[in-house]
Amino acid sequence: MSREKITPDITQKETVKISEISEENILDCLQCSKCTAGCPAIHGMDILPHQVIRLLQLGQVDKLLNSETIWSCASCFTCASRCPRDVDISKLMEALRLMVIRVKGSNKLKVEKIPKLLQKNMPQQGIVSGFRKYVK
Ligand code: SF4
Ligand code: SF4
Numbered sequence: 001m002s003r004e005k006i007t008p009d010i011t012q013k014e015t016v017k018i019s020e021i022s023e024e025n026i027l028d029c030l031q032c033s034k035c036t037a038g039c040p041a042i043h044g045m046d047i048l049p050h051q052v053i054r055l056l057q058l059g060q061v062d063k064l065l066n067s068e069t070i071w072s073c074a075s076c077f078t079c080a081s082r083c084p085r086d087v088d089i090s091k092l093m094e095a096l097r098l099m100v101i102r103v104k105g106s107n108k109l110k111v112e113k114i115p116k117l118l119q120k121n122m123p124q125q126g127i128v129s130g131f132r133k134y135v136k
Pocket of ligand 2: 035038039040041042049072073074075076077078079080089090093
């Protein structure tokens with residue numbers, strides 16, 4: 001089986017922007033996964049918190065901008081409190097959300113989507129956080 005060579009790319013424009021907005025150093029992460037182990041919102045995520053920062057390290061921002069994960073994060077700071085490297089993933093999630101909102105010019109959460117989100121056991125914190133993003 002051949003191995004794919006993975007080359008970190010933190011020089012990409014989007015990755016630099018995420019670092020600037022969040023003021024987090026994505027290279028501090030050592031991929032221990034403690035953030036994911038403590039996250040209360042992973043059942044609504046298609047990319048896990050430690051994978052979010054890994055994709056950022058690899059410069060694969062597009063995958064994150066199109067993910068459910070950034071909208072499922074409840075900004076509860078559990079990940080930040082557990083991280084041995086003082087990385088605050090909630091700030092990175094917020095930076096990614098801002099990037100989507102700025103690029104697309106609209107917010108993600110629509111009122112008509114809420115019943116479906118509740119069926120998926122979305123944590124109440126997630127709904128409240130989502131409402132902060134809601135505009136008519
Ligand atoms: S807990 Fe911190 S160091 Fe560990 S994977 Fe998460 S962000 Fe990286
Ligand atoms: S801030 Fe977001 S990613 Fe971090 S533990 Fe809370 S819900 Fe999970």
